[in-house]
Amino acid sequence: MKKHVLFLFLLVFVHVLPSFGQEAKYIFYLIGDGMGLNQVNLTEIHQAEVQHKDNPIPLVFTQFPHVGFASTHSLSNGVTDSGAGGTALxxxxxxxxxxxxxxxxxxxxxxxxxxxxxxKGKKVGIITSVSIDHATPASFYAHQADRDMYYEIGKEIVTSNFDFFGGSNFLKPETTFDHKKAPSLFPI
Incomplete structure (x- = not known):
């Protein structure tokens, strides 16, 4: 019996060993912007109501083998905004x-x-369900003193040299932070 267990262990080990030390081919960093436990719980309860179930229906990501939670604040406030929160992430x-x-x-x-x-030579893409120049996605490619500098943030898409951007739109594609008319960001 012990020989069989040892053999099975070695067999599994030999198949798993080559994967150690390899880099991940893809990394997806998903952010539920503004989402906390209350929003998750409400969604699970809503799913149960819609399906006429008595107990909350767990969302897929709450069943992942590893889940982390963090409570944070910005340097200026007990409640962070998307600029400070996105930058921290x-x-x-x-x-x-x-x-x-x-x-x-x-x-x-x-x-x-x-x-x-x-x-490190990796391909990088920023994809969002909001405008691409919004605070959370912008925190990964832009550097601006004010999150409302939408035009200036949008210009940094080009200088980032990232490989792909996808979002709903630009918030101010032709107006600078100081309310001046500027060349459209769309041809960029």
């Missing part, structure tokens, strides 16, 4: 509300995980 450092990809003074740019991947 993209960079791993806190900033104040309203800042995109920079320190709290809005003068020192941070390098996001997306730029780190690009520097």
């Amino acid at each position: 993209a960079v791993g450092k806190k900033t104040k509300n309203g800042v995109i990809g920079m320190d709290s003074t809005g003068t020192v740019p941070y390098k996001s995980i997306a730029y780190a991947a690009k520097q």
Whole structure:
């Protein structure tokens, strides 16, 4: 019996061993922007109501083998906004509300995980269900002192040299932060 168990262990080990040390082919970083446990619980309860079930119906991602939760705040407020929250997720450092990809003074740019991947020769894409120049997706490619600098954020799409961008639109494709008319971002 022990020989069979040892043989099975070695057989599995030999098949698993080649995968150690290999880099992941794809990495998807999914962000439920503004989503907390209350929103997840409400969705599960709603699913049960729609399907006439007595108990909440778990969402697929809540059944993953590894799930993490974090409670955070920005450097300027107990409740973070999408600029500071997105920057924390993209960079791993806190900033104040309203800042995109920079320190709290809005003068020192941070390098996001997306730029780190690009520097390692990886393909990088930013895909969002909101406008591509919105605070959360922008935190991965832009560096602006104010999250409302939509035109300036949009211009950084080109300078990022990332491989793909997808979103609903630009918020202000022809107007700068100081309300001046500017060349459209669409031909870029």
